[in-house]
Amino acid sequence: MSESPTLRRMRHETRRRSLRIAQIERLTPSMIRVVAGGDDLEGFHSGAPDDHVKVFVTTADGQSAMRDYTPRRHDAAAGTLTIDFFDHVGGPASDWARAAKVGDTLEIGGPRGSQVIEGPIAHWLLIGDETALPAIGRRIEELPEGATATVIGAVPEAADEQAFDSAAHVDARWVHRTDATDPAPLLAAIADLQLEPNTFVWIAAEAGVARALRDHFLQGHGLDKAWIKAAGYWVAGQADSSAKDLEQG
Numbered sequence: 001m002s003e004s005p006t007l008r009r010m011r012h013e014t015r016r017r018s019l020r021i022a023q024i025e026r027l028t029p030s031m032i033r034v035v036a037g038g039d040d041l042e043g044f045h046s047g048a049p050d051d052h053v054k055v056f057v058t059t060a061d062g063q064s065a066m067r068d069y070t071p072r073r074h075d076a077a078a079g080t081l082t083i084d085f086f087d088h089v090g091g092p093a094s095d096w097a098r099a100a101k102v103g104d105t106l107e108i109g110g111p112r113g114s115q116v117i118e119g120p121i122a123h124w125l126l127i128g129d130e131t132a133l134p135a136i137g138r139r140i141e142e143l144p145e146g147a148t149a150t151v152i153g154a155v156p157e158a159a160d161e162q163a164f165d166s167a168a169h170v171d172a173r174w175v176h177r178t179d180a181t182d183p184a185p186l187l188a189a190i191a192d193l194q195l196e197p198n199t200f201v202w203i204a205a206e207a208g209v210a211r212a213l214r215d216h217f218l219q220g221h222g223l224d225k226a227w228i229k230a231a232g233y234w235v236a237g238q239a240d241s242s243a244k245d246l247e248q249g
C-alpha cells in the first residue's frame with residue numbers, strides 16, 4: 001500500500017463564549033438544530049469536521065455541566081455557529097436543547113484542538129449514529145468535487161435520515177434501529193462491504209458499537225490502523241462519558 005494517512009494536530013486558543021440563539025429548528029424528529037451568533041464568536045476556529053466544543057448547561061438540580069458537541073457549521077461571514085443536538089431522554093444537554101428558545105444564551109468553550117486527516121485518501125467510509133451525523137454531514141459538505149464517500153447512518157426511522165449537500169459523490173445508506181447500543185444493525189449493514197484501496201474509515205457511535213465496528217475492520221478486513229479513526233461519542237448508562245480515541249482504549 002502507498003503512503004498512509006496522518007493526523008495533523010492543531011491547537012486553538014480556548015475561551016468561553018456566550019452566544020445568542022438566532023434560530024432553532026427540528027431538523028428531523030430526533031434532531032434539534034441550534035444556530036447561534038454574536039460578537040463573542042469573533043476568532044472562533046474549527047479546523048476539522050470531527051472537532052468538538054464544550055456546551056455548558058445547568059442540570060435539573062442546578063449544577064453546572066458540560067458536554068461535547070460538534071461545530072456542525074461555522075459561517076464566519078454570517079457570524080453564526082450551528083450545533084445539532086440529538087434529542088434523547090435523560091441528559092442535561094439534551095434537556096437544554098429541547099427547552100432552548102431564540103434569544104437564549106448558548107455557552108460554549110473550544111474547540112481546544114483539531115485533528116486533520118491527511119494523506120492519499122481515495123474514498124471515505126463514514127459510519128455512525130445520530131451523534132456522529134453532525135461530523136459526517138460537515139465532512140461530506142467540505143469534500144471537494146471528485147471526492148467520493150459512503151455514509152452508513154443509524155437512525156430510529158426514515159424521517160430521521162438527513163440530506164447532505166456536497167460537491168463530492170456520496171452514497172448514503174440508512175439503517176433503522178430501535179436500540180442504539182446494539183451493534184448488530186450496523187454490523188449487518190457493513191457485512192458485505194468491500195473496501196476499495198485507500199478507503200479511510202471513520203466511525204462514531206455508542207462506545208460498544210464503535211468498538212464492534214472497529215474490530216470488524218481491523219480483524220475481519222485486516223485494515224491497517226492508520227486507515228481508521230473510531231470513537232465512542234457516548235457510553236450507554238454513563239452520563240458525560242465518551243471514548244474519543246478507541247486506539248488508546
Ligand SMILES: Cc1cc2nc3c(=O)[nH]c(=O)nc-3n(C[C@H](O)[C@H](O)[C@H](O)COP(=O)(O)OP(=O)(O)OC[C@H]3O[C@@H](n4cnc5c(N)ncnc54)[C@H](O)[C@@H]3O)c2cc1C
Pocket residue numbers: 050051052067068069070071083084085086087088089090091092093094095130131132134135180232233234235236237238239240241242243244
Ligand atoms: C467528539 C464528540 C462530538 C459529539 N458531537 C455531538 C453532536 O454534534 N450532537 C450530539 O447530539 N451529540 C454529540 N456527541 C455526543 C454527546 O456528547 C453525548 O450524547 C452526551 O452524553 C449528551 O449529553 P446529555 O447531557 O444529553 O446526556 P448525559 O448526561 O451525558 O447522559 C445521560 C444518559 O443518557 C445516555 N445518553 C447519552 N447520549 C445518548 C444518546 N446519544 N442516545 C441515547 N442515550 C444517550 C447516557 O448513556 C446516560 O445514561 C458528541 C460526543 C463527542 C465525544
